[in-house]
Amino acid sequence: MLIDSHMHIHSSRWYPDHAKWLHAVAEARSTYPFRDPHELLPKYQKMWEDADGRKWSDQYQRLGIDIAVNFPNDFGMAWGEEAAVSVEEMNRSYCELAKKYPGRFYSFIGVDPRRHNAVELLEKGVKEWGAKGLKLLPHTGFYPNDRICYRLYEKCVELGVPVAIHTGYGMALPMKYASPVHLDEPAQDFPELEFIAAHAGCGIGHQWQEMAVVAKFNPNISLDLAEVEATVIKGGYRESKGKYKDHIPAFLDMLDIWRNMLPGGCLNILWATDYPYPSFAGFPLDLIKGWVELFNNLPAVAAEYGYDFSQAEADNMRYKNAARIMKLDLKVGIK
Ligand SMILES: [Zn+2]
Secondary structure, three states, rough: OOEEEEEEOOOOOOOHHHHHHHHHHHHOOOOOOOHHHHHHHHHHHOOOOOOOHHHHHHHHHOOOEEEEEEEOOOOOHHHHHOOOOOOOHHHHHHHHHHHOOOHHHHHHHEEEOOOHHHHHHHHHHHOOOOOOEEEEOHOOOOOOOOHHHHHHHHHHHOOOOOOOEEEEOOOOOOOOEEEEEHHHHHHOOOOOOOOEEHHHHEEEEEEHHHHHHHHHHOHHHHEOOOOOOOOOOOOOEEEEEOOOOOOHHHHHHHHHHHHHHHHOOHHEEEEEOOOOOOOOOOOOHHHHHHHHHHHHHHHHHHHHHHOOOOHHHHHHHHHHHHHHHOOOOOOOOOO
């Protein structure tokens, strides 16, 4: 059993073009002479179009990932460019996709807390559409300890669902909002609420140490490993075109330090990918394949480098923690 506790499915109608634009710019600047991002944009529009989930379903079956949890992202207020459909419509579409793939696909509700209907949308999403939690993107312009978020945290407590909050990089938006330290205060104010620090401060080379210190005295903060694979697996963000070596020993060291500092050790860490983002080239299947293999064989690979991770610890990170925190029924839809 393997659960991807943080990924995304796209349709051009659900996201402003700016999300794809950022990837087109990164790829355009990845080799010299630089290319024109406008020429690359249609490629991303086509590549990320998966409104019926078919691409995702085929790819995850090939990769051996049993369950995916989708985090809808509400970028509209940050970029001043709303998607073709409303935030409510986007979230409802994701929840309908979950009904199409019962037991294999789940979705959170992604909504900017500054929207007037944020609390109502969260409640409707969980109660009527079956959503499993709330996703927030602070780098769009608010701090997670801002009181505007608290009415959503209160609603999460009432509904019994977790909140996932982006931490780490800013996606060309202000990183200051995404520092892990801003989870400290709400995690103390809402001890009964499960917080998921999405990207765990972004893994090797980013804010993973601050993440560890923030989570140390907040047992209700768990770290998800989405996009961390791009700083661990051979090829990195450039995949097969890159010369980036694997950094599995550095990752194991980071994991070992987290395991030591987090109150629950591996009980506070969730395996995830951030599919389809972690690649300049667009579809990070090589990266994700390496990431799957690493966690499927974690005790043996760790032993090669002198670390001791048990199968029970690996299983907690691979699926048990996500199932517990997000209240997923593992019996549904799984053969
Ligand atoms: Zn993500």
